[in-house]
Amino acid sequence: MNAPLETGLVVTGHGRHYVVESADGTRRICHPRGKKSQAVVGDRLQWRRAQAGQGDDGMIEAILERRNLFYRQDAVRTKAFAANIDQVLVLLAADPVFSEWQLAKALVAAEAAGIEAVIGLNKQDLAPAYAAAWQRLAAYRQPVPTAPCGEVAAEAASGPQACRPLYPVLRLSLADPDGGTDYAALCERLRGRATLVLGPSGVGKSTLINRLVPNAQAQTAEISRALNSGRHTTTTTTWYWVDRASGTAVLDSPGFQEFGLHHIRRRDLARWMPDIACHAKGCRFHNCTHIHEPGCVVRAAVLAEDAPPSQPGIAASRYALYQSLLLQLPD
Ligand SMILES: Nc1nc2c(ncn2[C@@H]2O[C@H](COP(=O)(O)OP(=O)(O)OP(=O)(O)O)[C@@H](O)[C@H]2O)c(=O)[nH]1
């Protein structure tokens, strides 16, 4: 007779081995049935204990419906980072210098997956480099109307629009005891949510996770031993509880070198860039590409390179990214 079905959370995986955590915190390795291994970190699933005498590992029977899936896709491969997450924290630093192109693509992927994103700029202590990096992020602090796209015009008629920054950009200094100007705000944003930490190598992702989860290194070592894989940490995502009782978790993930967006269609791109989207409703043609059409409100909203930072509109650098991205996407 089969053992009863149990539910669990995928906290990490390697190949066809998944570490699945039960509600009481106990963990065990589970394997998918059949050839495919489709579970992703953050998945909730149903599994069954092996029959007596067949070892301790569990068998995955079903993956429960996902709230969302954060992934990238290039011409040949899909790489899933995590499922069922509440937000993505894109961590950047004064040094190494970051690629705005990669940042923009990660943010598009988050929007398309319906996941909130926040940017952290670390290494506030590296004074001149930090000021330059902060300046490079000005377009991401650009004010955009808070009302959803379709309501902007109506609201404009009734008075000045309420605005928010395109993305929250938090100032961090993760190696310093106080964590930087916005460290408390970051902790506030993390509370009660599962946050995927994404960013290029060397920006301080491990520094952040070790700060939030003091036994993170020990946990990783234990998982690696169980999976018998020293390479584990660099190849997959891992879910760490900051506080299980309140549901606060951080997930680390491998770097984001080439963030493929082959899953995004060209005609949808503007929807996933909120600064473009909030103007697009006003265009004369409903299928406006915002490149060459007459009566394009998006192009009319693009700011001059030297526009003052508080002026609402589309930053010139963001529109340039939109144009370049559009050329790369499938129809
Ligand atoms: N100056 C300065 N250095 C920092 C700060 N935070 C982290 N670092 C240093 O930056 C280096 C990289 O930090 P990690 O936390 O290993 O970066 P990571 O993003 O995990 O890098 P990978 O493991 O390569 O993906 C380390 O030497 C840290 O000590 C900071 O606020 N200021």
Ligand SMILES: [Zn+2]
């Ligand atoms: Zn247009």
